[in-house]
Every structure is written in structure tokens, then in C-alpha cells.
Amino acid sequence: MRMTEPVLSIQGICKRFGALQVSDSVTLDVQPGEIHALIGPNGAGKSTLIQQIAGGLQPDAGRVFLCGRDVTRLNTAARSRLGLARTFQVSALAMEDTVLQNAVLGALGATGHPFQMFGSAMGRSALRSKAEEALRRVGLSDHAHTQTAELSHGQRRQLEIAVALTLDPKVFIMDEPMAGLGTQGSQTMTAFLNTLRSEAPILMVEHDMEAVFALADRISVLVYGQLLATGTVAQIRNNPSVQQAYLGTDT
Amino acid sequence: MSRESIVNVVLMLGMLAVPLWAYSADEPFIITLTTRAAILAIAGVGLNMALGQGGLVSLGHAMFFGLGGYSMGILASHAQTYTPLMTWPVVIEGTSSMPVIWLLALLMSGIAALITGALSLRTSGVYFIMITLAFGQMFYYFAVSWPAYGGDDGLSIYVRNQFPGLNTLDPIQFFAIVYGVLLLALTLAGIIARSPFGLALNAARQSPARVEAVGISPYRLRLAVYVLSGMVTGLAGALFADLNRFVSPSMFSWQTSGEIMVFVILGGVARLCGPVAGAAVFIALEHFLGGLSEYWHVYLGALLLVIVLFARGGLVGLVAGQRHAHD
Numbered sequence: 118m119r120m121t122e123p124v125l126s127i128q129g130i131c132k133r134f135g136a137l138q139v140s141d142s143v144t145l146d147v148q149p150g151e152i153h154a155l156i157g158p159n160g161a162g163k164s165t166l167i168q169q170i171a172g173g174l175q176p177d178a179g180r181v182f183l184c185g186r187d188v189t190r191l192n193t194a195a196r197s198r199l200g201l202a203r204t205f206q207v208s209a210l211a212m213e214d215t216v217l218q219n220a221v222l223g224a225l226g227a228t229g230h231p232f233q234m235f236g237s238a239m240g241r242s243a244l245r246s247k248a249e250e251a252l253r254r255v256g257l258s259d260h261a262h263t264q265t266a267e268l269s270h271g272q273r274r275q276l277e278i279a280v281a282l283t284l285d286p287k288v289f290i291m292d293e294p295m296a297g298l299g300t301q302g303s304q305t306m307t308a309f310l311n312t313l314r315s316e317a318p319i320l321m322v323e324h325d326m327e328a329v330f331a332l333a334d335r336i337s338v339l340v341y342g343q344l345l346a347t348g349t350v351a352q353i354r355n356n357p358s359v360q361q362a363y364l365g366t367d368t
Numbered sequence: 369m370s371r372e373s374i375v376n377v378v379l380m381l382g383m384l385a386v387p388l389w390a391y392s393a394d395e396p397f398i399i400t401l402t403t404r405a406a407i408l409a410i411a412g413v414g415l416n417m418a419l420g421q422g423g424l425v426s427l428g429h430a431m432f433f434g435l436g437g438y439s440m441g442i443l444a445s446h447a448q449t450y451t452p453l454m455t456w457p458v459v460i461e462g463t464s465s466m467p468v469i470w471l472l473a474l475l476m477s478g479i480a481a482l483i484t485g486a487l488s489l490r491t492s493g494v495y496f497i498m499i500t501l502a503f504g505q506m507f508y509y510f511a512v513s514w515p516a517y518g519g520d521d522g523l524s525i526y527v528r529n530q531f532p533g534l535n536t537l538d539p540i541q542f543f544a545i546v547y548g549v550l551l552l553a554l555t556l557a558g559i560i561a562r563s564p565f566g567l568a569l570n571a572a573r574q575s576p577a578r579v580e581a582v583g584i585s586p587y588r589l590r591l592a593v594y595v596l597s598g599m600v601t602g603l604a605g606a607l608f609a610d611l612n613r614f615v616s617p618s619m620f621s622w623q624t625s626g627e628i629m630v631f632v633i634l635g636g637v638a639r640l641c642g643p644v645a646g647a648a649v650f651i652a653l654e655h656f657l658g659g660l661s662e663y664w665h666v667y668l669g670a671l672l673l674v675i676v677l678f679a680r681g682g683l684v685g686l687v688a689g690q691r692h693a694h695d
């Protein structure tokens with residue numbers, strides 16, 4: 118067990134949609150420098166859990182702590198300002214705007230002063246250089262002036278991450294960053310996320326097991342809203358109940 | 369210069385050329401007609417900030433238009449009867465000074481927008497449309513049943529209010545004032561659209577979740593633009609009252625809200641000079657078709673339908689072409 122204070126920790130999160138217990142007393146944490154993968158079958162409640170961590174959905178019970186601070190009652194925007202950067206499973210971007218404009222939006226949010234009504238947003242060199250740097254890091258520099266709607270699905274994933282980078286976050290929350298990237302893209306992204314962990318730890322929902330095994334320091338398995346197990350790659354691979362519930366067929 | 373900028377310049381020059389021609393041809397009625405179009409354009413520029421940039425479909429902008437109108441009506445009526453507006457706790461006199469009237473119009477519509485916006489922006493979609501409509505109707509019925517300022521009959525002002533250094537009763541000079549205000553309103557809308565605030569606001573229209581995820585509250589962005597939008601439309605209301613030297617509850621009616629929205633949609637939602645084109649075409653149709661048939665609204669409706677179905681960018685979009693993302 119590590120003794121450092123977790124960057125993110127959730128304790129006893131419960132959420133019910135009618136008869137469906139979508140989060141059932143989920144407790145997990147994200148330590149500095151780690152990539153923590155959250156896996157589980159479709160409909161297990163992973164995205165719903167991410168929503169509760171990010172602030173889009175209030176849990177029925179339980180608490181969310183960010184750097185030791187209870188943020189359970191804070192909304193999404195407030196949590197983001199405290200250092201939580203999330204990417205969406207279904208891209209949420211300003212589709213009519215250019216790629217660069219989306220990244221500048223992130224840089225603007227990071228300043229904490231979005232209500233600047235004078236001067237041109239795209240002419241702010243501080244915002245712009247931060248945005249361009251983030252695009253460069255995810256490999257979207259060539260598409261900076263492309264309209265976001267014209268990006269491929271995979272490029273939108275990259276842009277989601279670039280926007281998250283502009284926030285200088287304390288922790289990244291990523292919902293399926295590899296989805297739709299293809300083998301080549303998936304490998305590039307894996308290599309990139311590997312370098313990112315030194316900047317801030319990552320809680321990552323992912324179905325691509327190759328990526329998960331390559332990246333994760335720890336893996337948590339969620340099934341029907343319940344945490345089945347948390348452990349290292351080796352522990353999870355060899356856990357019989359995990360094999361039965363989730364990995365059974367493909368290992 | 370982009371194609372849309374050229375269209376904008378042509379539009380604004382055209383709006384200047386018509387009254388100048390009318391002046392030399394001694395056609396004061398045409399000058400007044402153009403002044404009317406310019407004032408309605410200001411109202412539309414106001415709505416377009418909320419509708420085009422914020423995606424806020426407000427059917428209650430008559431509320432601000434009417435408040436601007438009554439700001440003028442109330443101050444000027446006290447000035448013409450030499451009775452103070454109130455004597456306690458401080459004495460407030462009426463005034464016939466346009467700049468003072470404008471300040472009150474901006475203040476009243478700003479406060480009204482802040483209060484009604486704070487409540488209605490908690491809803492979205494069709495609920496937002498209905499709640500803004502309801503707020504507008506509240507003001508309408510209030511004005512109808514307020515006998516002190518004319519109630520249902522409205523309020524006549526006998527002399528046009530004054531602007532330092534100009535003779536406001538001269539149609540061309542009054543037009544110059546209105547045109548100046550229109551330019552200011554367009555400048556404000558343009559500055560805001562390009563600003564960091566405008567970037568965030570436009571993103572909040574497209575994807576509120578994205579804006580929240582970068583730490584910005586869409587609600588506050590919308591409230592800010594709603595207040596600015598209401599103030600611009602309120603100022604237009606004060607000018608409209610001065611043009612007619614008359615205010616009545618109809619300025620608050622939902623038909624007025626609808627007409628302001630028609631200017632915006634006709635001219636092009638989110639296009640800077642869309643409302644200018646929309647108001648000009650509206651006034652032209654009213655003038656030319658209104659003389660031929662009292663059912664000219666049918667033609668307007670048909671035109672609107674064609675625009676909505678086949679030209680999403682409105683008239684400006686039709687001429688200037690599709691907008692491309694740029695930065």
C-alpha cells in the first residue's frame with residue numbers, strides 16, 4: 118500500500134436509476150503518478166460513475182474528494198477549476214468552431230476569468246500559445262484551423278485530450294480515450310498517455326485491454342455497479358471472479 | 369475582407385444612402401421610414417446577441433422594448449407637464465434630454481433582464497420560450513392596467529426629446545442619431561462576438577457540457593448576454609417611442625417580440641448585420657405591399673418560411689454564403 122494522499126478518492130458512491138442500482142457503494146482512489154483503469158462490461162455503470170466524479174450527476178450517497186477536499190456538493194465547473202479534467206465518451210466539443218478555438222476555450226477556462234468582453238479571444242497570445250502547445254502534443258497541429266465537425270472520430274478524441282491538457286489539471290478523468298482510434302492510433306495514444314502520468318494521474322475507463330494492460334498501474338473492475346476487485350495488472354489477470362465476469366472469454 | 373464584411377458595409381451604406389437621397393429629393397416620409405427600420409434593427413441586434421450567440425430563443429424581448437419606450441414616455445410626460453416624477457425620498461424631475469432618457473432605458477431594461485433572466489435561464493428549450501413569453505405578457509398587462517401613464521390608450525409626447533447640438537425634429541438629424549446608435553450597437557455586438565467571453569458563449573450554445581468541463585458556468589455566460597441583449601433592445605424602445613412621440617402597451621405585446629425575432633431570422637441568425645437586413649426588408653414589405661393589400665403579412669410569412677426552410681443563414685447568409693469556421 119502506498120501511503121501518499123490520493124489525488125482523487127471516492128467513498129461509498131451509490132446511485133440508483135429506478136430499479137437499477139448503477140453505482141453500489143463504490144470506493145476507489147487515484148494516487149499521484151498512477152494510471153488507474155476502470156474496466157467492466159457494457160452497462161456496468163462506468164460512465165455514470167465518471168459523471169458523478171466530474172459533477173454532472175449527484176450521487177445518492179457517498180463522497181468525492183479532490184486533493185483531500187470534499188467536492189461532493191460542487192458542480193462540474195467548480196470541480197474543473199479545482200483541477201479535474203475530464204474527457205467524454207461521446208465527444209463534447211464546439212463542432213462549429215475550429216480545433217484551435219476549442220483548445221483556446223480550455224486555456225480560457227484555466228485562467229478562471231472567462232468574462233473578458235474586450236479584445237479578440239484568438240488574438241490573446243497567452244491563450245493561443247497554450248492551446249497550440251496542447252494541440253502539438255496530441256498531434257493535431259496540422260488541423261488547428263479545421264472546423265471541429267470535420268475531424269474524424271479519433272481526432273476528436275485527441276482534441277478532447279488537448280483541451281484537458283490546457284487546463285493544467287491535478288487529475289485526468291478519461292472515458293474511453295482509445296475508442297475509435299484504430300490499432301495505429303491506439304498505440305500512439307498509449308505511448309502518449311504513458312508520458313502524461315508524470316504530469317497528473319489518470320483515471321481511465323477503457324475497453325481496449327491491450328492498452329489497459331500496457332498502461333495501468335492498477336485496475337478496478339466494475340460489474341453491475343459493484344466494484345468486483347481492485348489490483349495490479351497481474352492481480353486482476355489472475356483473479357478468478359474477474360476472469361469469470363469479464364475477462365473470461367478473451368484470455 | 370470576408371464576403372460577409374462586404375455585405376455588411378454595403379448594407380450600412382445603403383441604409384445611409386436612402387435617407388440622404390430622400391433628403392435631397394425632399395421626401396421626409398422616406399427618411400422617417402428608414403429611421404424606423406434602423407430603430408427596429410437596433411432591437412434586432414439586441415435580440416441577436418442572445419439568440420445568435422447564446423442560442424437563447426427569447427419571445428419576451430418586447431418587455432425590454434416596452435421598458436425603453438415607457439422610460440421615455442414617463443420622463444418626457446413629466447417634463448411636459450412640469451410635474452416631478454417623485455418627491456420622496458428625493459425629488460426626481462422629468463426630462464426631455466435623450467441621453468438621460470437612454471440611461472434610464474438601459475438601466476430599467478438591464479434590471480428587468482437580470483431578474484427575468486436569472487429565473488428563466490434555469491429552464492431551456494421550449495420552457496425558456498414560454499417563460500420569456502409569460503414575462504413579456506406580465507409587463508403588457510401591467511402597462512394596460514396602469515392608468516397613471518395612459519393605460520390602454522398609451523401616452524402622447526408633443527415635442528421630440530432633445531439631443532445636445534442637434535434639432536431632433538428635423539428628420540435627417542434624428543436619423544443621424546439613430547444611425548449612430550445602430551453603429552454603436554453593432555460595434556458592441558461585434559466586439560463581444562470575438563471576445564473571450566463570446567468564444568465561451570458560442571461554445572456554450574454548441575456544447576454546454578464542454579464549457580462546464582473547462583470550468584466555466586454556461587448559466588452565467590447566458591445571463592450576462594441576456595442582460596446586454598435586453599439593454600440594447602431597451603435602448604431601441606426609447607428611440608422608437610421618440611420617433612412616434614407616442615408609447616402604448618402594444619410595445620410590450622408578444623406580437624412585438626415576434627416581429628423582433630422575425631427581423632433576426634429573416635436577416636440571418638448570428639450574422640452581425642442580419643437584423644439590419646431583416647428590419648429593412650420588413651419595413652420595405654410593409655411599405656410597398658401594405659399599400660397593395662392589408663394581408664401583406666401573408667407574403668411576409670411566405671418569405672419567412674422560405675428562409676427558414678432553404679436559407680438557414682437568412683438573407684445575409686444567402687448573399688454572403690455559408691459561414692466557415694475561422695479564427
Ligand SMILES: Nc1ncnc2c1ncn2[C@@H]1O[C@H](COP(=O)(O)OP(=O)(O)OP(=O)(O)O)[C@@H](O)[C@H]1O
Nearest residue numbers: 134137139157158159160161162163164165166206
Ligand atoms: N440517466 C439515466 N437514467 C436511467 N438509466 C441510465 C441513465 N444513464 C445511464 N443509465 C443506465 O445505467 C447503466 C449504466 O450506464 P453507463 O453508461 O454508466 O455504462 P458504462 O459502463 O459506461 O457502459 P459502456 O461500456 O457501454 O459505456 C446502463 O444500463 C444505462 O442504460
Ligand SMILES: [Mg+2]
Nearest residue numbers: 163164165206
Ligand atoms: Mg460508458
